[in-house]
Amino acid sequence: MIGNRWRLTGARIRRVVQLLALALFVGLLLATRIRGGEGPPGAVKLFFWLDPLVLAATFLAAHAVPLMCLLALATVAATLLLGRVFCGWVCPLGTIHDIAGRTIDFVRGKRPGNEHFSRWQRAKYYLLAAFAVMTLLGAHWVTIFDPLVLLYRSITAALLPGFQWAVEEASTVIYRTDPGIGSARVTAITEPAYRFLRDGIFAVQRQSFEGAWLILVVFAAVVGMNALRRRWWCRYICPLGAMLGALSIRPLLRRRVDAGRCTGCDLCSAGCHGAAATEEPAAWKPAECMLCLNCTEACRRSGLAFTAGWPWQARTQAQRLDISRRALVASAAGGLAGLWLVRSSPLARGNTYNPSLVRPPGARAEREFLQRCTACGMCIKVCPTGGLQPALGEAGLEGLWTPRLVPQIGHCEYNCTLCGQVCPTGAIAALSVEEKHKVRIGLAAFDVRRCIPYAYGRDCMVCEEHCPIPDKAIFFVDAVVQDHDGARRTVKQPRVDPSRCIGCGICEHVCVFKDRPAVRVFSANESRHPDNQPILGEPSPY
Amino acid sequence: MTRVSRRDFMALTAGAAALGACGGRGLLAADATAGAQMSIARWTGGKDLKPEEIRQAAVRLTEKAIEAIGGMKRFVSAGSVVWVKPNIAWDRKPELAANTNPDVVATIVRLCLAAGAKKVKVGDNPCHAAQKTYASSGIADAAKEAGAEVVFLDKSRFKDMAINGEKIKTLPVYPEIIETDLVINVPVVKHHVLAKTTICMKNYMGVIEKRNTLHQDLGTCIADLTRFMKPRLCVMDAVRILTARGPTGGNPADVKLTMTVAAGTDIVALDALGAEIMGLKPADIPSIVKGEQYGLGKMDYKALSPVEMAVS
Numbered sequence: 001m002i003g004n005r006w007r008l009t010g011a012r013i014r015r016v017v018q019l020l021a022l023a024l025f026v027g028l029l030l031a032t033r034i035r036g037g038e039g040p041p042g043a044v045k046l047f048f049w050l051d052p053l054v055l056a057a058t059f060l061a062a063h064a065v066p067l068m069c070l071l072a073l074a075t076v077a078a079t080l081l082l083g084r085v086f087c088g089w090v091c092p093l094g095t096i097h098d099i100a101g102r103t104i105d106f107v108r109g110k111r112p113g114n115e116h117f118s119r120w121q122r123a124k125y126y127l128l129a130a131f132a133v134m135t136l137l138g139a140h141w142v143t144i145f146d147p148l149v150l151l152y153r154s155i156t157a158a159l160l161p162g163f164q165w166a167v168e169e170a171s172t173v174i175y176r177t178d179p180g181i182g183s184a185r186v187t188a189i190t191e192p193a194y195r196f197l198r199d200g201i202f203a204v205q206r207q208s209f210e211g212a213w214l215i216l217v218v219f220a221a222v223v224g225m226n227a228l229r230r231r232w233w234c235r236y237i238c239p240l241g242a243m244l245g246a247l248s249i250r251p252l253l254r255r256r257v258d259a260g261r262c263t264g265c266d267l268c269s270a271g272c273h274g275a276a277a278t279e280e281p282a283a284w285k286p287a288e289c290m291l292c293l294n295c296t297e298a299c300r301r302s303g304l305a306f307t308a309g310w311p312w313q314a315r316t317q318a319q320r321l322d323i324s325r326r327a328l329v330a331s332a333a334g335g336l337a338g339l340w341l342v343r344s345s346p347l348a349r350g351n352t353y354n355p356s357l358v359r360p361p362g363a364r365a366e367r368e369f370l371q372r373c374t375a376c377g378m379c380i381k382v383c384p385t386g387g388l389q390p391a392l393g394e395a396g397l398e399g400l401w402t403p404r405l406v407p408q409i410g411h412c413e414y415n416c417t418l419c420g421q422v423c424p425t426g427a428i429a430a431l432s433v434e435e436k437h438k439v440r441i442g443l444a445a446f447d448v449r450r451c452i453p454y455a456y457g458r459d460c461m462v463c464e465e466h467c468p469i470p471d472k473a474i475f476f477v478d479a480v481v482q483d484h485d486g487a488r489r490t491v492k493q494p495r496v497d498p499s500r501c502i503g504c505g506i507c508e509h510v511c512v513f514k515d516r517p518a519v520r521v522f523s524a525n526e527s528r529h530p531d532n533q534p535i536l537g538e539p540s541p542y
Numbered sequence: 543m544t545r546v547s548r549r550d551f552m553a554l555t556a557g558a559a560a561l562g563a564c565g566g567r568g569l570l571a572a573d574a575t576a577g578a579q580m581s582i583a584r585w586t587g588g589k590d591l592k593p594e595e596i597r598q599a600a601v602r603l604t605e606k607a608i609e610a611i612g613g614m615k616r617f618v619s620a621g622s623v624v625w626v627k628p629n630i631a632w633d634r635k636p637e638l639a640a641n642t643n644p645d646v647v648a649t650i651v652r653l654c655l656a657a658g659a660k661k662v663k664v665g666d667n668p669c670h671a672a673q674k675t676y677a678s679s680g681i682a683d684a685a686k687e688a689g690a691e692v693v694f695l696d697k698s699r700f701k702d703m704a705i706n707g708e709k710i711k712t713l714p715v716y717p718e719i720i721e722t723d724l725v726i727n728v729p730v731v732k733h734h735v736l737a738k739t740t741i742c743m744k745n746y747m748g749v750i751e752k753r754n755t756l757h758q759d760l761g762t763c764i765a766d767l768t769r770f771m772k773p774r775l776c777v778m779d780a781v782r783i784l785t786a787r788g789p790t791g792g793n794p795a796d797v798k799l800t801m802t803v804a805a806g807t808d809i810v811a812l813d814a815l816g817a818e819i820m821g822l823k824p825a826d827i828p829s830i831v832k833g834e835q836y837g838l839g840k841m842d843y844k845a846l847s848p849v850e851m852a853v854s
Contacts, residue, residue, distance in 0.1 A: 037677025172698045198696065205697045384671040413671045415633050415678070452758065461736045462754040466669055468633070470792030476735070492736070510669070512754045 010293035010306075014088065018095040025092035025148075029155055032422060033203035034384040039418040042068070045378065047092070048424035052076050053146050053240040054374055058425050060135045062371035066426050076247060083251035084244045087234055088273060088290030093147040094234055098273070100223045101230040108227075114266050115275045117285055121235050125323055126331040128242035133335030138367070139342060139398055143374035145239050153377040153401060154219035157209040157390055162216070164202050167194060204386035210406065211392040231273050234290070245287035245321075253306050254318060255289065257282035261303030268295035268304055278319060285319045342398040353532045355522035357394045358405040358442045358503060361412060362420040362429040365528045366395075372427035375401040379419035379428060385410030387505065388419060403428075405441065407505025407521050408514075412441060414468035414504055442503025443525035443535070444473070444496045450518035453491045457481035463507035463519050464494055473500035474507060498525060498535040580806030580848035581610035582815065587854035593637075596799070600645035600781045602853055603803035607777065608653055610849040611805050617775045620658035622723035626650055626690065628779075629729050629745050630666035630681050632790050633674045639782035640791040641675075642730045644684035646779045646803060650726060651688035663722065665693035666748040669790075693718065700751045707766020709759050714751040715770075725749075727776040727809070731816040733788030733796070736760055740789055741816035742776040742809045743768045743829050761828025765836050768829075773809040773838075780804070780819050804848075810839025811846055 028044045045068065048054050055072040059065055075086050087094050105111065131142035143149055171194035179186045198205070209215075225232035234241050257268075262282060269277040272295060276288035296304050346352045350367070360379055363369050380388045380403055387410025390401040403419070405412055414437070420430040431439065444463075448454040453461075464474040476492035483489070496519075503521045511517035525533050583606040585599050608614055618624060628642035636644055647664060654662045664685040668675035672694050676682040682692045700714035719725060729745035737744060737760050744760075746767045747753045756763035780802040784791045791797070800819055806812050810833040814824035824830045824841050834841045 034671070034673045036682070037674050168698050175699065176701075199694070384673055413633065413674060416671070416674060458758045459736055459760075460757050462757050464735055465757075465789055468670070468790060468792065470787065472787055506670075510754055512757075 009297045011297040014291075014293055015098075017089050018098065021090045022092040022095040025151070026155070029152060029160075029381065030201055032378060032381045034382065034416075034418060039382065039421050042421075045422065045424045046071075047148050047152075048374070048376060048378075050075050050086075050090075051146060051148050051240065052079075053243050054143055054149075054425065056243065057135050057140050057143050057374075058372055060132070061138050061140045062368065062425075064372065064426065066424065069425065075244075079244045079247045079251070081251060082253045082291060083248040083286055084241065084274070084288075084290045086244055087238075087241050088292045091147055091234075091240075093151040094231065094273075094290070096151070096223060097226055097231045097234060101226040104227045111270070114269045115229065115272060116269055117275050117278045117288060118235075121275065121288060122321060122323060122327075123236050124238055124242040125246065125321070126327055126334075127237065128239045128246075129328050129331040130335035130338060131239055133332045134339045134342075137336075137339055138371050139339055140371050140373060141338075141342065141398060142239050143376075144401060145237070146374065146376075147233070147238050147240050149374050149376040150219070150222070152381075153375065153390070154215055156377040156381045157401075158212045158216035158219060160202075161207050161209060161212060164197075164207055167197055167202075168206065203381065204384065204410070207386050208409075209380070210389045210409075211401075212390075214392070215390070215401070229275075230271075231290075234273070235275055235288070248289075249287050249320070250318075251286055252308050252310070253291070254286065254309055255284045255295070256305055256307050257284075257317060258303040258305075261301045263301065265300075267298045267300065270294075270298060282317050283319050284317050285321060287321050342396065345396050348396045348398060350531075353523055353529065354394050355524065356404070357391070357399075358407070358505070358521055358523050359526070359528070360388055360403055360405060360419040360428050361436050361439045361441050361502075362417070362431045363403075363441075363528060364427060364429065366399075369427050369528075370395075370398055370402070372425040373399075373402045374425060374427075376424065377401070377403075378422045378424060379403045382418045382422045383410065384413055384416055384418065385509075387411055387509070405505060405521075407508035408517060409509075411506035411509040412504040414506075437502070438527075440502045440525050440527045442505070442521040442523050443498055444501050444503065444505070444507050444519050444521050446494060446496065447516075447518045447520065450513055450516070451494065452512065452518070453479070453481075453493045455518075457483055457489075457491055459491050460512065461492060461494065462510050462512060466506045466510045468504060468506060469500050469502070471500060473497050473502070494519070499537070501525070578611050578806075578849045579808050579846045580804065580811055580815075580843060581607045581851065582802065582804045582848050583607040583610070583851045583853050585801035585854065586852040591799075591801075596781065596801075597645050599801060599853070600643050600779075600803070601649045603781065603801070604646045604649040604777065604805075605653070606851055606853050607803045607805040608650070610851060611807070614650075614653040614657035617724055617726075618654050618657040618659045619723070621660045622658075623721075624654045624659045624662045625719045625722040625725045626654070626662060626664045626685070627719070627725055627727050627745060627748060628664065628666060628681055629732075629748065630675055630679050631669045631748065632792075633668075633670035633678050634790070634792060635678055636680045637782070637797065638791050638794065639730060639732065639784040639797045640789065641679040641681065642728050643779045643781045644680035646777065646781065647681050647728055648684040648688040648690075650728060650777055651685050651690040654726070655689050662688075662690040663693050663718070664690045665695055665719075667695045667716070667751070667753075668748075697751070703770075705766055705770045707763070707769065709762040710756070710766045713767070716749050719749045724774060725771065727771075727773055729776070729778060729816075730783070731778060731780040731800075731819055732784040732791070733786050733820065735788065737764070737829060738827055739817050739820045739822055741813045742773070742778060743813055743833060746771050761832050764829040765832035765838065768809060768833060768838055769836050774807060776806060776809050776812050778804045778806075778812050778816055780816065783819060785820070806846075806848070808839035808843070808846060810834050810841055811843035811848075812839075814841045814843045815848075 049071040052072040055069040273292040274288040274290045420428040505521040583603040632640040634640035703715040734740040786796040
């Protein structure tokens with residue numbers, strides 16, 4: 001044994017690259033916020049541009065190719081040449097799995113066992129086949145399981161708001177109680193730290209998301225499965241991993257075991273990320289290999305290396321995946337069944353419209369929107385009021401975690417177009433401010449049983465005051481009311497001018513009723529659905 | 543450097559007033575020469591001003607108005623912390639007169655620092671998204687350039703405070719503002735659908751939360767809040783005024799160039815002047831009437847013999 005002398009191994013370089021990629025991913029995510037009135041640069045979409053599953057799914061479902069998504073061809077090329085390096089070296093969710101797996105093993109005091117290829121690892125290919133059928137028929141659903149999407153959404157909607165909650169609550173308690181010894185105050189440390197996070201990291205004060213618990217549970221389950229199998233998600237489920245695996249059946253870079261040196265000790269399969277080695281000595285499945293290089297690092301006799309070779313050269317040690325055709329056909333049928341499942345509701349058929357499904361401005365008509373939306377959460381992350389929320393059931397199962405505006409939480413800022421600017425697939429069109437001012441995302445309606453000038457005979461006008469339309473979509477009609485004692489007076493009752501209202505929802509947001517606002521925005525009159533427009537166009541009835 | 547807290551300062555002022563009362567006319571006369579209670583600076587230079595000329599004029603008007611009430615040194619003691627409270631409510635450009643003129647704000651910041659202020663903070667509680675509003679109003683950049691610290695109010699730092707007004711008893715108030723040595727109220731003169739016009743008194747709505755319920759009796763609530771805030775210096779921006787569809791505006795046709803800046807210690811008098819500039823009768827504005835009832839100032843601002851200046 002050479003001893004514990006540190007040497008620069010491929011696996012060590014890989015770990016550094018992985019951490020850098022994860023840091024870049026998180027950094028770009030944190031940069032996806034408004035700052036000094038300006039939005040983030042387009043480069044914050046880098047990881048989604050590089051994602052071939054997003055490219056393929058958008059092409060198949062929407063027959064569209066978002067220009068920058070062509071960068072994903074670089075990932076495809078790298079995979080054809082080198083195999084699944086993206087999974088092993090770049091994918092930030094993969095890195096989180098590695099860290100989680102190491103941590104779990106450390107806590108349990110275990111060394112990674114010798115894990116060989118399991119036939120169940122083919123499941124991800126069958127899942128991908130099923131999703132491909134759905135996608136071909138226009139459902140973009142596969143992308144909600146894309147690892148980059150899954151991680152982005154989990155950080156945005158669950159992890160970061162959770163961290164923010166802890167920081168805000170803890171620092172506020174310290175701020176209010178102001179503990180300290182003598183003139184030394186704890187706040188002298190906590191307040192600057194809190195301000196740094198508030199101004200530099202967090203986007204919206206007290207940010208929180210509907211259904212974040214489900215996103216958190218899914219994320220925790222996916223990461224927790226590392227206790228059962230290292231990189232469980234990557235090996236068994238990941239649709240992007242399956243896609244890249246299918247592309248790396250014959251990579252130029254291939255593993256070669258020197259039979260003269262191999263003693264069959266099987267150390268190489270301990271810690272193999274992809275469980276790519278089979279129980280036969282030296283045999284290896286390139287489609288499952290993530291090039292983690294743990295095997296070359298583990299081999300005590302340096303009998304194992306990755307070398308380049310031409311595709312046509314014989315590769316005796318490389319094994320095929322043995323995908324069953326019968327199972328593929330069954331998967332395709334399963335995909336059809338899945339489509340049936342998500343499309344069988346009246347909402348999905350376009351027979352009804354959900355009044356509380358107010359989409360962000362520039363969102364395409366619902367069918368086209370769902371053909372592109374990856375549910376990544378970039379729009380939700382960038383929304384400066386925090387009003388964009390992941391849908392739970394409002395858009396049906398197919399629209400799970402797609403964005404909708406919840407004005408009670410935050411309105412659509414009149415001069416803001418950031419959701420469309422950051423959308424990586426164009427599900428929300430990038431509008432100019434002038435275009436956005438003309439897009440109706442819904443229509444406000446007063447609940448006259450609650451609205452104060454109607455129901456309680458006093459002036460209020462908060463909604464009218466906040467209405468951002470220069471010519472005001474809310475106006476007043478004078479009405480004479482009689483109070484308890486019989487005295488008469490005139491109050492201003494608000495009305496909505498449907499020819500001006502664009503449904504931004506600030507009226508709902510600022511309404512003094514916080515439980516159920518007395519003015520609400522519903523999806524009716526949205527520009528994107530002519531069938532959901534009850535109001536005859538110009539001229540205004542008023 | 544010792545920092546004088548608000549409470550200490552008030553004790554000192556009370557002491558000084560008592561001394562003044564004992565000492566007779568000498569001190570009072572000194573106070574009178576220190577500056578008038580109110581000044582009005584009106585632009586009489588050329589008409590058809592270019593945007594850049596309007597900006598320079600706004601600076602000049604502000605400087606003159608403050609000079610005429612005794613200069614910033616009268617209000618800002620050396621080493622003090624000042625909060626400049628403009629109206630930064632809406633995501634609108636300066637030309638739309640929905641927020642205070644950024645050049646007026648920047649000039650006040652500069653004068654405070656020149657008078658020896660240790661720190662000048664600028665901030666408001668906007669109605670539109672704060673990040674956009676601070677930027678598009680032009681105030682964030684202008685104030686920062688003048689040397690101020692631009693503060694975004696933090697929802698979790700408001701504290702319930704006793705207002706003890708006729709209508710409002712407690713409200714969440716932003717403590718960082720109250721803790722400063724001086725709050726300079728710098729509103730813009732605007733139309734308001736309910737209040738008819740909003741000027742200095744209404745501008746204090748930006749230091750609190752839960753303000754939307756106050757609209758059900760706006761005049762009384764504004765007066766309650768003003769009494770709580772104990773105004774000492776207000777600088778009224780009427781360089782551009784919003785004449786209709788306020789307080790949000792957004793239509794350039796509703797903006798009028800009135801090229802006036804007024805400063806003073808009597809908030810009711812300044813609001814009365816603002817109402818006149820808007821073409822309204824001060825006696826028709828509930829908050830002004832209530833403010834005079836509370837003894838916060840005089841509606842008849844001319845009785846204060848304001849220093850009126852033509853600036854060109």
